[in-house]
Every structure is written in C-alpha cells, then in structure tokens.
Amino acid sequence: MDHYQTLGLNRRASKEEIKEAFRKSALKFHPDRHSHSSDEVREGASLRFKRASEAYQVLIDDKKRADYDFRLRSAGSARWSGRRAPHSSSSSYGYYRPPRAPASEFDAKIAFRWLMRRQTLIQLAAAGALLGAYIVMENSLEKVWKRNNAGKSFEEIMETINKGKSHKDSSSK
CATH class of the missing domain: 1.20.5 (Single alpha-helices involved in coiled-coils or other helix-helix interfaces)
Structure with a gap:
C-alpha cells in the first residue's frame, strides 16, 4: 500500500497538502457517513478510512515519513531488479519492509550509518x-x-x- 497514492498525493507534498488530502478522504470515507449503506459499502469505506488514517499518521510525522520514504525507495529497487517484494503484514506502517541481512553478512550501509552518528x-x-x-x-x-x-x-x-x-x-x- 502506497500512502501517497492512498491520499492522492505526490512524493513532495507539503504538510498542508497532506492535512487537506486526509480531511477530504476522511469526510468521504468516514464510517459515520456510511452507517445506512449496505454492509459491503460500509466495510469498503471503513477500510479506506483506516488506510487514509494510517497514511496520514505516517506522512505527517517527519521521522516516520523519512523512514517510510527510505523503505519505499528500497522496495522500489527490488521492483526494478525483477524480484517481487513480499508484503509483510507485521510491518508497523503497512508498507514493504526489506528483509534483514543474516547476521553473518556485513552490511556496509548500516556500519557507515553507525560510524557517522555523533x-x-x-x-x-x-x-x-x-x-x-x-x-x-x-x-x-x-x-x-x-x-x-x-x-x-x-x-x-x-x-x-x-x-x-x-x-x-x-x-x-
């Protein structure tokens, strides 16, 4: 699930654009608006509302958004290489989490990031x-x-x- 697509935004959206897109989505799919609809429509709207809420929570927080964008780029490289990125249901934000390297392998990116911490x-x-x-x-x-x-x-x-x-x-x- 792409949080930007869920809210209908591009990757460079500002916080104001994110808030406005979520507000529109929340008004459109809020469960209270569909209380008199059929069960199928109500469940679909509820699911869309939950996705929009999750997308908003991730994109409005700078730290979570940076983490999400990094992981999204990592998942994108898997798409271009021909490998299919498995969807992890255990992921806290509902997006692709690349598999961790086994402990026996040396990951230079992680080591460099650790070394460059203040x-x-x-x-x-x-x-x-x-x-x-x-x-x-x-x-x-x-x-x-x-x-x-x-x-x-x-x-x-x-x-x-x-x-x-x-x-x-x-x-x-």
Missing part, C-alpha cells in the same frame, strides 16, 4: 585521545628510565633497590 564519533575521538595519551606516557616513562639508569642492567638496578630497602629497614629499628 555519539559514535565522540566516543571514537575520546578513545583515540586516551590511546594517544597512553602511548605518550609509555614512551616518556621509558625515556626517563633510560636517562636515569644509563649503562646499568636490570639486575644491577634491582640490587640497588634491595640495598636501599635493607638499609632503610636497619635504620628504622
């Missing part, structure tokens, strides 16, 4: 800063160690430390 970029920058600080500190400590202990082996330094400890212990008694 929160992800801030976290990556913080992680990079911490890693850089760690590397600088590690190199600095190594250079200070070499400067203070030039020409001595590790064993000689450990002996000096142990002598200092034993000397400190004997003087404190």
Whole structure:
C-alpha cells in the first residue's frame, strides 16, 4: 500500500497538502457517513478510512515519513531488479519492509550509518585521545628510565633497590 497514492498525493507534498488530502478522504470515507449503506459499502469505506488514517499518521510525522520514504525507495529497487517484494503484514506502517541481512553478512550501509552518528564519533575521538595519551606516557616513562639508569642492567638496578630497602629497614629499628 502506497500512502501517497492512498491520499492522492505526490512524493513532495507539503504538510498542508497532506492535512487537506486526509480531511477530504476522511469526510468521504468516514464510517459515520456510511452507517445506512449496505454492509459491503460500509466495510469498503471503513477500510479506506483506516488506510487514509494510517497514511496520514505516517506522512505527517517527519521521522516516520523519512523512514517510510527510505523503505519505499528500497522496495522500489527490488521492483526494478525483477524480484517481487513480499508484503509483510507485521510491518508497523503497512508498507514493504526489506528483509534483514543474516547476521553473518556485513552490511556496509548500516556500519557507515553507525560510524557517522555523533555519539559514535565522540566516543571514537575520546578513545583515540586516551590511546594517544597512553602511548605518550609509555614512551616518556621509558625515556626517563633510560636517562636515569644509563649503562646499568636490570639486575644491577634491582640490587640497588634491595640495598636501599635493607638499609632503610636497619635504620628504622
């Protein structure tokens, strides 16, 4: 079901055009207007009214509309490739929801979208800063160690430390 077709709109319709198209459709197909009609006509009008209401709810909300347009374009690519897009009744907006890739496949679009989120970029920058600080500190400590202990082996330094400890212990008694 195409929400734009349901309301008789083009894809670039403004919010005012959407509201007006829904108002006209609601007046035409509202169940109260068809309360005295035959069951067949009443059910048809009720169905059209529900579709118009659903289309209005999706198209009037900017976030839902952007999501719907994205999915509509994705479904359109399936039409052009010769594959038939199955209609999912579990879809929350009543339109085609492309099948998800299995977990074993890498989806570059999803990864790129995740990487370009502001929160992800801030976290990556913080992680990079911490890693850089760690590397600088590690190199600095190594250079200070070499400067203070030039020409001595590790064993000689450990002996000096142990002598200092034993000397400190004997003087404190």
